[in-house]
Amino acid sequence: MTSSDMKRLLVIGAVGQIGSELTMELRARYGNDNVVAMGRKTKPSESLLNSGPFEWGNVNDPESIIAAIEKHDIDTVYLMAAILSAVGEQKPQLAYDVNMNGLYNMLEIARERELTRMMVPSSIAAFGPETPKDNTPQETVLRPTTMYGVTKVAGELLADYYFKRFGVDVRGLRYPGIISSETLPGGGTTDYAVEIFYEAIKNKRYTCFVREDTVLPMMYMPDCINATIQLMEADLGKLKHHSDFNVAALSFSAGELAEEIRKHIPGFECAYEPDFRQQIADSWPRTIDDSAAREEWGWRPEYDLPGMVEDMIEKLTPRLT
Ligand code: VAH
Numbered sequence: 667m668t669s670s671d672m673k674r675l676l677v678i679g680a681v682g683q684i685g686s687e688l689t690m691e692l693r694a695r696y697g698n699d700n701v702v703a704m705g706r707k708t709k710p711s712e713s714l715l716n717s718g719p720f721e722w723g724n725v726n727d728p729e730s731i732i733a734a735i736e737k738h739d740i741d742t743v744y745l746m747a748a749i750l751s752a753v754g755e756q757k758p759q760l761a762y763d764v765n766m767n768g769l770y771n772m773l774e775i776a777r778e779r780e781l782t783r784m785m786v787p788s789s790i791a792a793f794g795p796e797t798p799k800d801n802t803p804q805e806t807v808l809r810p811t812t813m814y815g816v817t818k819v820a821g822e823l824l825a826d827y828y829f830k831r832f833g834v835d836v837r838g839l840r841y842p843g844i845i846s847s848e849t850l851p852g853g854g855t856t857d858y859a860v861e862i863f864y865e866a867i868k869n870k871r872y873t874c875f876v877r878e879d880t881v882l883p884m885m886y887m888p889d890c891i892n893a894t895i896q897l898m899e900a901d902l903g904k905l906k907h908h909s910d911f912n913v914a915a916l917s918f919s920a921g922e923l924a925e926e927i928r929k930h931i932p933g934f935e936c937a938y939e940p941d942f943r944q945q946i947a948d949s950w951p952r953t954i955d956d957s958a959a960r961e962e963w964g965w966r967p968e969y970d971l972p973g974m975v976e977d978m979i980e981k982l983t984p985r986l987t
Pocket residue numbers: 750751752789790791814841842843844851853854855856857
């Protein structure tokens with residue numbers, strides 16, 4: 667099947683950090699009425715509601731997904747709903763239920779209804795303390811120490827099983843921390859890299875919950891959206907990997923981010939008071955080898971640290987001052 671077989675799309679988790687901007691971009695590319703947004707309980711934005719179809723539903727209620735698929739004649743699903751790393755450590759059973767049982771429900775629906783394609787996000791959280799921290803390879807040790815990471819490794823394996831055993835065309839990316847200006851992230855360890863902009867613009871000071879020298883792989887939202895859609899539109903025949911592509915764009919320390927922000931907001935003060943999320947961050951890599959994504963579907967990031975910081979500050983300042 668080619669990308670032209672993706673005609674009627676459903677974004678589950680469309681009110682979340684990635685889902686909200688992904689839905690708007692998919693509507694711009696595929697037509698507003700061809701992209702159905704699905705939320706579980708958070709009130710969607712006016713722009714999301716007014717730009718195309720919206721349904722309530724959730725991955726732990728398969729009937730709600732099936733109803734939306736039948737009502738809108740869906741052939742492609744982006745499964746963006748997840749409990750992230752920090753909330754996942756506070757509520758591990760909820761993280762397992764949403765990330766694993768929800769994924770299983772969605773894979774079974776894709777199998778039974780022979781959907782064209784399905785996107786299932788993975789994360790650098792699939793890596794653990796034994797994983798090489800620099801230029802982390804595509805094939806490497808996956809022994810995460812968070813429930814979120816466990817669900818991401820298991821999710822990659824389950825999705826690849828459904829591809830090999832049942833021919834479900836399911837694809838996924840190991841997202842790094844995503845930085846965005848439109849929707850606040852929900853409960854991740856990399857959330858500091860978004861919060862810091864709001865506090866710097868509003869108060870010229872921020873207390874960061876990881877150490878100044880903590881380096882993590884990150885990506886600006888426009889690159890995240892492009893990578894997601896580019897992978898889904900890639901020629902299946904060229905893919906050697908399916909649900910677990912490493913993708914990289916930026917890696918920087920909390921201190922380097924604060925320093926770059928200070929170039930735009932002189933006098934910005936950043937304090938560092940690590941909390942439980944430091945241990946999660948310390949279990950993840952610093953930089954990622956994404957050569958497989960570059961070779962198999964032409965991945966190329968566009969934003970570097972100065973470009974991302976400038977764009978974030980340009981977008982957020984008018985709203986916060
Ligand atoms: C988190 N933003 O912090 C997510 C992401 C790589 C991190 O998966 O949990």
